[in-house]
Amino acid sequence: MVEVRLERVSKRFGRVVAVNNVNLQFPDGKFSALLGPSGSGKSTILYLIAGIYKPTLGKILFGDRDVTELPPKDRNVGLVFQNYALYPHMTVYDNIAFPLRLKKIDENAINDKVNNVSKLLRIQDLLERYPHQLSGGQQQRVALARALVKEPEVLLLDEPLSNLDALLRLTIRAEIKRLQQKLEITAIHVTHDQAEAMSMADYIAVIDRGSVQQVGSPWEVYNKPRNLFVATFMGSPPSNVLPGRIVRENGIWIDVGGSMVKPPERMVELLRESELDDVIVAFRPEHASIVKEPEEGYISIPAEVFVTEPLGRESIVTAMVGGSSVKVLMPPEAEFKPGESVYIQIQPDKLMLFDPITELNIEVARPGKS
Amino acid sequence: MRIPKPNPIWFFLSPALFLIIVFYVVPLFFSIYISFTPLQNWNLARYLDQISLENYERLFYMAMNDPDVTKVVKTTIVFVTITLIFNVLGGLILALSMFFMDESLSLPYRLIWILPRMTPIAVYSLIWYYFFLGDESGTLNSLLLRLGVIEKPLAWGNSPELLPESAWAIIILVNGLVGVSFGMVVFYSALRSLPREHVIAARVEGASAFQMTRYVLVPQLKWHIIYVTVWQLLSLITTYAHIFLLVQWGAIDKWWGSPWALYVFNTAFTTSDQGFAAAAAVILVVIGGILGILVLRLMGFKKLMQEPKGEL
Ligand SMILES: Nc1ncnc2c1ncn2[C@@H]1O[C@H](COP(=O)(O)OP(=O)(O)OP(=O)(O)O)[C@@H](O)[C@H]1O
Numbered sequence: 001m002v003e004v005r006l007e008r009v010s011k012r013f014g015r016v017v018a019v020n021n022v023n024l025q026f027p028d029g030k031f032s033a034l035l036g037p038s039g040s041g042k043s044t045i046l047y048l049i050a051g052i053y054k055p056t057l058g059k060i061l062f063g064d065r066d067v068t069e070l071p072p073k074d075r076n077v078g079l080v081f082q083n084y085a086l087y088p089h090m091t092v093y094d095n096i097a098f099p100l101r102l103k104k105i106d107e108n109a110i111n112d113k114v115n116n117v118s119k120l121l122r123i124q125d126l127l128e129r130y131p132h133q134l135s136g137g138q139q140q141r142v143a144l145a146r147a148l149v150k151e152p153e154v155l156l157l158d159e160p161l162s163n164l165d166a167l168l169r170l171t172i173r174a175e176i177k178r179l180q181q182k183l184e185i186t187a188i189h190v191t192h193d194q195a196e197a198m199s200m201a202d203y204i205a206v207i208d209r210g211s212v213q214q215v216g217s218p219w220e221v222y223n224k225p226r227n228l229f230v231a232t233f234m235g236s237p238p239s240n241v242l243p244g245r246i247v248r249e250n251g252i253w254i255d256v257g258g259s260m261v262k263p264p265e266r267m268v269e270l271l272r273e274s275e276l277d278d279v280i281v282a283f284r285p286e287h288a289s290i291v292k293e294p295e296e297g298y299i300s301i302p303a304e305v306f307v308t309e310p311l312g313r314e315s316i317v318t319a320m321v322g323g324s325s326v327k328v329l330m331p332p333e334a335e336f337k338p339g340e341s342v343y344i345q346i347q348p349d350k351l352m353l354f355d356p357i358t359e360l361n362i363e364v365a366r367p368g369k370s
Numbered sequence: 371m372r373i374p375k376p377n378p379i380w381f382f383l384s385p386a387l388f389l390i391i392v393f394y395v396v397p398l399f400f401s402i403y404i405s406f407t408p409l410q411n412w413n414l415a416r417y418l419d420q421i422s423l424e425n426y427e428r429l430f431y432m433a434m435n436d437p438d439v440t441k442v443v444k445t446t447i448v449f450v451t452i453t454l455i456f457n458v459l460g461g462l463i464l465a466l467s468m469f470f471m472d473e474s475l476s477l478p479y480r481l482i483w484i485l486p487r488m489t490p491i492a493v494y495s496l497i498w499y500y501f502f503l504g505d506e507s508g509t510l511n512s513l514l515l516r517l518g519v520i521e522k523p524l525a526w527g528n529s530p531e532l533l534p535e536s537a538w539a540i541i542i543l544v545n546g547l548v549g550v551s552f553g554m555v556v557f558y559s560a561l562r563s564l565p566r567e568h569v570i571a572a573r574v575e576g577a578s579a580f581q582m583t584r585y586v587l588v589p590q591l592k593w594h595i596i597y598v599t600v601w602q603l604l605s606l607i608t609t610y611a612h613i614f615l616l617v618q619w620g621a622i623d624k625w626w627g628s629p630w631a632l633y634v635f636n637t638a639f640t641t642s643d644q645g646f647a648a649a650a651a652v653i654l655v656v657i658g659g660i661l662g663i664l665v666l667r668l669m670g671f672k673k674l675m676q677e678p679k680g681e682l
């Protein structure tokens with residue numbers, strides 16, 4: 001329908017800089033997620049796109065149209081909230097019809113549109129009810145219907161699933177995704193749940209403290225985190241982080257908690273050029289395993305088992321390396337005793353190294369290309 | 371044998387109940403009782419056993435035929451109706467305008483409107499006394515004289531060619547400005563407690579400020595509007611403090627400026643006719659009760675009560 005673009009957008013509330021010089025592009029007809037912790041400015045970005053807030057600096061474009069100065073009603077966006085925000089004094093039908101009635105559309109046409117969108121969301125039987133007579137999932141479907149009934153070009157979702165229970169969340173997640181694909185609408189979904197973003201979005205923009213940390217496909221953001229924040233925000237449990245010291249004797253080595261680790265071949269050159277003294281070693285829990293004896297072809301670090309948490313499908317083993325704890329996902333049958341001396345064995349191609357000062361991934365963010 | 375335990379409810383209720391009975395129920399029934407006696411000069415021993423409907427008959431006759439009491443009746447109806455509308459509608463408009471206003475502006479704005487309520491009654495009345503004073507030194511007169519709108523000072527509350535509307539306008543204005551802040555505070559806090567998302571959703575859906583007010587905000591204030599209306603109605607029917615002072619100081623006409631409550635007060639405490647005054651007071655209470663119930667009915671109070679938010 002339309003591509004949404006933010007160009008150097010900043011938004012301040014008094015002294016608080018909620019959004020800081022953000023450049024973002026939400027491709028036409030795709031599902032994008034804005035992912036970030038609480039207070040990172042996700043909702044503010046969404047409200048800027050909706051026109052509720054005016055940017056302090058910068059421009060917002062829908063396709064070629066500069067909408068920066070347009071009021072919300074002229075932007076043709078649909079907005080869905082975490083708390084649904086249905087009007088309690090109106091029936092479901094009236095709630096959905098409300099945006100159309102404001103446009104003074106003929107009642108018959110309104111009726112048709114409300115019925116169509118209700119069918120789409122499977123709420124035909126609820127039209128006579130009041131919001132307080134609905135379950136959370138039903139209310140959220142009504143809110144979606146209200147947002148979609150005026151056939152918006154952009155659908156904005158502000159944590160629409162957070163108030164739903166885990167099972168319902170999965171259902172509505174799938175439903176929203178199905179709708180978005182069917183309508184080919186440009187959707188922007190705000191969430192702080194990285195699993196939700198991974199499963200729904202075509203593109204993810206990771207936000208922290210008002211700034212964009214990384215934009216990419218779910219695969220890229222997960223596997224090629226641009227900086228330490230993204231690496232430690234994505235994943236459950238998130239990436240493990242260990243401080244390392246670079247030793248430049250007989251080639252390049254990394255001292256991790258007292259043991260010498262040989263960096264993978266592809267990083268040696270980068271490290272040599274970088275002149276770093278320290279480095280942060282990171283890897284995902286599922287990209288390592290715990291073994292009693294180190295094997296060839298892996299990066300092995302001696303560690304001591306701290307605790308094992310069985311989760312049914314897998315177990316999370318926490319081990320200590322130096323003073324830092326490391327979590328590793330293991331098959332459920334793996335058994336380790338606390339205090340046992342083991343090796344953490346990392347797949348070399350999955351190892352990540354970050355500059356401790358800039359916190360950038362030395363592979364992804366080359367100098368001069370930040 | 372078990373000694374029945376006293377219900378703890380009585381322990382908690384008794385202090386309040388005692389106060390209500392001593393200071394409210396007993397005087398109420400006593401008033402009703404003396405309204406059927408020809409009590410004069412508080413001479414309880416002499417008149418209390420002569421029960422008749424005479425006071426009510428006299429009151430009814432006077433309301434129909436005594437020109438002064440007729441004025442009081444008309445004044446009461448006009449005063450209560452218009453001030454009520456002024457208070458409820460004005461409070462709503464003020465609350466809504468503050469709601470759409472910037473926070474930094476709305477605070478001083480709110481303060482200004484609450485000022486009349488915070489000012490002691492005598493001081494506040496005095497300000498209006500000087501404002502409407504009948505000679506050149508009156509604020510309004512001197513202003514209009516200077517602007518050339520009038521040629522000689524007007525006696526705003528007394529002059530026969532301006533009565534009764536001018537006296538009514540004065541008492542409505544003076545009371546309305548005090549009363550309007552009540553609705554304003556109630557409505558504003560109710561508006562502030564609505565979810566912010568309702569306003570945002572309405573804006574995204576294309577509602578103008580007027581449409582948002584009409585379809586989203588005011589319907590959600592229904593309960594508050596009923597509450598403020600009934601509350602203000604009952605207090606307007608019984609209010610007289612400001613008007614009493616303005617009449618006393620001669621700023622407004624004694625009869626065209628007297629609502630029923632002031633008439634009752636004057637009859638009870640400036641004449642010796644307490645039985646008659648009690649009858650007038652009882653009528654006031656009965657009418658107040660009927661009107662209150664009527665308003666609740668009209669505004670659909672029942673429907674509201676049938677939708678509890680949770681079950682107990
Ligand atoms: N209207 C406002 N006035 C002042 N500060 C605000 C306002 N709205 C947001 N902020 C501030 O801007 C920052 C970003 O807020 P925002 O609501 O966009 O966060 P968020 O990422 O949506 O968080 P959450 O996940 O908790 O909803 C926060 O520090 C917040 O306190």
Ligand SMILES: [Mg+2]
Pocket residue numbers: 042043044158
């Ligand atoms: Mg938010």
